[in-house]
Amino acid sequence: LLAFTLCAALASAADRPRVLVLTDIENEPDDAMSMARFLVYANQWEVEGLVATTSIHQQKKTAAWRIREIVEAYGKVRDNLLLHEPGFPTAAHLLSVIRDGRTDYGMRAVGEGMDSPGSDLIIAAVDKADARPLWVPVWGGPNCLAQALWKVRATRTAAELDKFVAKLRV
Numbered sequence: 001l002l003a004f005t006l007c008a009a010l011a012s013a014a015d016r017p018r019v020l021v022l023t024d025i026e027n028e029p030d031d032a033m034s035m036a037r038f039l040v041y042a043n044q045w046e047v048e049g050l051v052a053t054t055s056i057h058q059q060k061k062t063a064a065w066r067i068r069e070i071v072e073a074y075g076k077v078r079d080n081l082l083l084h085e086p087g088f089p090t091a092a093h094l095l096s097v098i099r100d101g102r103t104d105y106g107m108r109a110v111g112e113g114m115d116s117p118g119s120d121l122i123i124a125a126v127d128k129a130d131a132r133p134l135w136v137p138v139w140g141g142p143n144c145l146a147q148a149l150w151k152v153r154a155t156r157t158a159a160e161l162d163k164f165v166a167k168l169r170v
Contacts, residue, residue, distance in 0.1 A: 017044075020122060023050070025052055043085055049099060049125055050094065050098045051064075054101065059105035059106075060104070062100045064098050068098055100117055101117075102144070107143070110146045110150050116144060119147035119151065122144060136168060
């Protein structure tokens, strides 16, 4: 019975979608609320990243600090969530995948020398030896994703770019 339970848990983890969220959190309350709700269901996906971005409504700053606050609050209730369903990631894991994008808006933040911790995380997540696609919900500006695509296009062959893009679901 123990072996069956362990195998079922491992199989369900492998079936979870890989998710990396881009959010212009702190532009208005909606993304903070969405982040809290996202974490209540965090056992349903494999969280690969939580990236604070700019947007049309917040062009010169990012707010990874706010994501950290929400994840720290999640850490205080995680044990209670685990009473109801298994698989919730630790707050330490979630904190380890929080990044900032560039503090500039749109295509001004894309090109040579415009890498950010957020765009680097996207590339690393896509490049993982994992056949599952990487889902990238865009709650804010997508310039981190645009920079990741720009860099891959500039540094890899056309076939490598195609392989990279094929793993993305935006």
